[in-house]
Amino acid sequence: GSLNKSSTYSTSESPTSFDDATHYNNFYEFGTDKTDPAKYSGKFKPMPWTLQIDGLVHTPKTFDLDKILSTFPLEERIYRMRCVEAWSMVIPWVGFPLKYLLSQMDIMGSAQYVSFETVVRPAEMPGQSSVFPVISWPYREGLRLDEAMHPLTLLAVGMYGKVLPNQNGAPIRLVVPWKYGFKGIKSIVKISLTEKKPETSWNLLAPNEYGFYANVNPNVDHPRWSQASERVIGAKGGFFSTPTKKTQPFNGYGEEVASLYKNMDLTKSF
Amino acid sequence: MAWLSRIPNTPWIKLALYILGFIPALWYFYLGMVGGLGTDPIRTFEDKLGIWALRFLIASLCITPLRKLVHINLLRYRRIIGLLAFYYVLLHFTVYLTLDKRLDWSLILHEISTKPYLIIGAIAALLLLALAVTSNNRSMKKLGKNWRRLHTLVYPATIGVGIHFMLAVKSWPTNMLVYNFILLVLLAYRVVASATKAKPQPIQNR
Numbered sequence: 304g305s306l307n308k309s310s311t312y313s314t315s316e317s318p319t320s321f322d323d324a325t326h327y328n329n330f331y332e333f334g335t336d337k338t339d340p341a342k343y344s345g346k347f348k349p350m351p352w353t354l355q356i357d358g359l360v361h362t363p364k365t366f367d368l369d370k371i372l373s374t375f376p377l378e379e380r381i382y383r384m385r386c387v388e389a390w391s392m393v394i395p396w397v398g399f400p401l402k403y404l405l406s407q408m409d410i411m412g413s414a415q416y417v418s419f420e421t422v423v424r425p426a427e428m429p430g431q432s433s434v435f436p437v438i439s440w441p442y443r444e445g446l447r448l449d450e451a452m453h454p455l456t457l458l459a460v461g462m463y464g465k466v467l468p469n470q471n472g473a474p475i476r477l478v479v480p481w482k483y484g485f486k487g488i489k490s491i492v493k494i495s496l497t498e499k500k501p502e503t504s505w506n507l508l509a510p511n512e513y514g515f516y517a518n519v520n521p522n523v524d525h526p527r528w529s530q531a532s533e534r535v536i537g538a539k540g541g542f543f544s545t546p547t548k549k550t551q552p553f554n555g556y557g558e559e560v561a562s563l564y565k566n567m568d569l570t571k572s573f
Numbered sequence: 574m575a576w577l578s579r580i581p582n583t584p585w586i587k588l589a590l591y592i593l594g595f596i597p598a599l600w601y602f603y604l605g606m607v608g609g610l611g612t613d614p615i616r617t618f619e620d621k622l623g624i625w626a627l628r629f630l631i632a633s634l635c636i637t638p639l640r641k642l643v644h645i646n647l648l649r650y651r652r653i654i655g656l657l658a659f660y661y662v663l664l665h666f667t668v669y670l671t672l673d674k675r676l677d678w679s680l681i682l683h684e685i686s687t688k689p690y691l692i693i694g695a696i697a698a699l700l701l702l703a704l705a706v707t708s709n710n711r712s713m714k715k716l717g718k719n720w721r722r723l724h725t726l727v728y729p730a731t732i733g734v735g736i737h738f739m740l741a742v743k744s745w746p747t748n749m750l751v752y753n754f755i756l757l758v759l760l761a762y763r764v765v766a767s768a769t770k771a772k773p774q775p776i777q778n779r
Contacts, residue, residue: 327612335746390613437744527740529684542605542614547675
């Protein structure tokens with residue numbers, strides 16, 4: 304179908320190369336090294352795919368991904384991506400706002416959060432059959448309902464005008480550009496509406512290091528390293544051309560999202 | 574292993590060891606210059622230098638167990654190997670200051686004074702500095718018995734290096750676990766060796 308490339312939410316910064324964005328990934332289902340996902344995701348079969356939505360909804364539904372793709376108009380969103388490890392990229396995603404999908408559901412008034420789960424397929428995802436699993440599968444993430452309904456919050460099914468590669472979270476993943484990259488859960492099979500704040504994988508692993516909100520914030524350091532600056536990686540020509548820049552609050556999306564957190568102490572709710 | 578003792582310990586051999594030792598640093602520097610260190614070349618260069626510092630540290634800690642357990646005597650190369658470990662620590666730290674933090678001193682001071690992995694790393698580096706500057710013959714003579722005592726600081730430095738590595742990474746990557754296991758074994762050997770040495774030898778089979 305047609306792809307709307309004129310989103311006002313897109314940055315004019317130049318995108319990272321496709322090669323770098325697809326060969327430098329954190330996707331522990333395929334291994335903990337940045338180059339593992341590109342190397343070991345070949346066996347993964349993203350299609351056919353179904354996405355289940357349940358929890359505090361009047362009628363739980365299971366969507367076929369093909370159906371989803373033909374229902375919502377796809378648009379390109381060029382977003383900055385800031386990893387909690389203090390590096391960043393710029394990625395042209397293809398997808399649709401999560402709120403379009405959630406608006407297909409009859410959500411109960413008691414729902415306050417949205418939780419997400421990644422598929423579990425140890426036969427196709429070598430990291431999930433590892434003897435010493437880093438994460439207790441499935442990978443889980445969550446958003447507050449108002450964050451989930453924000454127009455910047457995207458479900459991506461592609462990048463660089465192409466179908467989403469396996470190593471980047473095929474066939475459907477979350478992109479929340481004002482939060483650290485680990486919030487962008489990949490290969491989503493289940494979305495649930497909940498009343499309680501959902502458990503999230505990195506928070507379970509190290510609660511003092513990775514908060515539920517994980518909003519990009521140069522003033523709240525990771526306990527082990529500073530978040531004040533970031534390496535803009537993927538520059539051609541080696542380390543003398545890799546720029547370092549000051550990290551922006553909410554990754555530069557403060558104008559759109561700061562109001563979501565106006566009465567909160569962001570050093571406590573980090 | 575008698576052939577080993579036939580290798581002369583000439584200045585040429587020492588020079589050759591230094592040249593060999595600096596090949597990894599030069600190679601990764603070259604790759605970094607031409608865009609051959611992947612997507613995040615600064616982090617990669619920093620990591621590679623740290624890993625090589627660790628490898629030389631491990632090699633220097635292997636000299637004694639090799640001599641005692643399998644009778645391979647490489648003692649005469651220990652100083653060079655230890656110094657190489659220190660030079661790689663220095664390069665690792667220099668890359669952190671320059672390429673990574675761009676000499677942003679307020680950020681650097683904030684990080685080094687608040688981040689445990691950097692505090693511990695800096696202490697370990699200072700201990701290794703003390704060992705490096707007293708590694709020459711003159712210091713050995715001057716310090717006498719105290720030289721040995723001073724150089725047992727390599728053990729707390731090693732513990733610091735292991736903790737620094739563990740805290741610098743996000744989760745539990747395999748290479749960190751493997752290197753820390755090796756460090757642990759090498760330190761455990763010292764504990765066991767000194768414990769068995771301290772006991773009076775039983776007189777048997779005489």
